[in-house]
Amino acid sequence: MLTPNERERYDRQTMMREIGEKGQEKLKRSRVAIAGGGGLGSPIALYLAAAGVGTLRMIDHDRVSLSNLNRQVLHWEGDIGRKKVNSAGTKLKKFNSAVQIEAIAKTITEDNASTLLEGCDAIVDAMDNLPSRYILNRCAIEKKIPFFHGAVNGFEGRAMTILPGKSACLRCMYRGSIPQEKFPVIGVTPAVIGCIQATEVIKYLLGIGQLLINRLLLYDGLELTFNEFTVLRNPECDHCGSLSTPLLPGAGQKE
Amino acid sequence: MKINVEFMGLPMITDIMGKKKLELDLSGNTVKDVIDELMKRYGQKVKEAFYDREENFDLMVQTVLNGKSFIPADKHDTPLKEGDTLTFMLLLAGG
Numbered sequence: 001m002l003t004p005n006e007r008e009r010y011d012r013q014t015m016m017r018e019i020g021e022k023g024q025e026k027l028k029r030s031r032v033a034i035a036g037g038g039g040l041g042s043p044i045a046l047y048l049a050a051a052g053v054g055t056l057r058m059i060d061h062d063r064v065s066l067s068n069l070n071r072q073v074l075h076w077e078g079d080i081g082r083k084k085v086n087s088a089g090t091k092l093k094k095f096n097s098a099v100q101i102e103a104i105a106k107t108i109t110e111d112n113a114s115t116l117l118e119g120c121d122a123i124v125d126a127m128d129n130l131p132s133r134y135i136l137n138r139c140a141i142e143k144k145i146p147f148f149h150g151a152v153n154g155f156e157g158r159a160m161t162i163l164p165g166k167s168a169c170l171r172c173m174y175r176g177s178i179p180q181e182k183f184p185v186i187g188v189t190p191a192v193i194g195c196i197q198a199t200e201v202i203k204y205l206l207g208i209g210q211l212l213i214n215r216l217l218l219y220d221g222l223e224l225t226f227n228e229f230t231v232l233r234n235p236e237c238d239h240c241g242s243l244s245t246p247l248l249p250g251a252g253q254k255e
Numbered sequence: 256m257k258i259n260v261e262f263m264g265l266p267m268i269t270d271i272m273g274k275k276k277l278e279l280d281l282s283g284n285t286v287k288d289v290i291d292e293l294m295k296r297y298g299q300k301v302k303e304a305f306y307d308r309e310e311n312f313d314l315m316v317q318t319v320l321n322g323k324s325f326i327p328a329d330k331h332d333t334p335l336k337e338g339d340t341l342t343f344m345l346l347l348a349g350g
Contacts, residue, residue: 183349230323
């Protein structure tokens, strides 16, 4: 049940036929893990909190530094030195006090990923390196939790939604690894991609629309173009190849 | 054989070429032949963008055939057909 305050707060979105009060209640009951509290994690967390997602699990081992502030809009000058999950949690609670924040200041590893992501309805990729993304991808597939990929560099961004066992995963596309390096980026790029990821999460939780599955979205901010590549599921994928491959329904609906 | 080649977000290559798309008239028929032809045409800097010092193909460069098949570096012997489009793009890992 929504409270009178929630009815008023979410009025502009519950008036949408696709959402309504029932949809809002679904969002309220949902728990979303956001892996990374930086450039992508900031807009993802803000907009999921704005939309009324009930519980956000923020996972990030890092502390805020001055050079984060060109893009990580949840962290401000006074937060330098604070743990990012705490800095983010403070802002998100002030923004929407009803949202439960589960702040986990840990590095995601092969060993702890399953525990850290336990009980979540969706996992959002807001990482800054490929090895961690592979860990999340594998864990999401093992736990059959939808995974919402996003990545940025400079003015460019990519996004794809992964429904384990039903659509291509990150590993169907990418192999090998690359060293974790300092990458160039301007804040508006993760803002665009993070909002696309948040849009996908909301659609998935509500069971509406067409998800970005088997499609890699390619955003180029300099050219201001959006393109798509088809990503085919690789039957020999070392992460998802062993899962069955039922025919995809017209839309990626939440089960 | 004519192959369309396009680049996404690889300024280290496109700045040298002065363009992001081109049509190659290729004597060979594989992905590797395309890369070899680009290096022949545009020189050492393009080679350095594709390969590291140990002559391994740079894992930051992704190769995609006709906007749907991701071709890993160990499958560069993949044959191409007349009119195919090969896209080279930067693997993004930032967040």
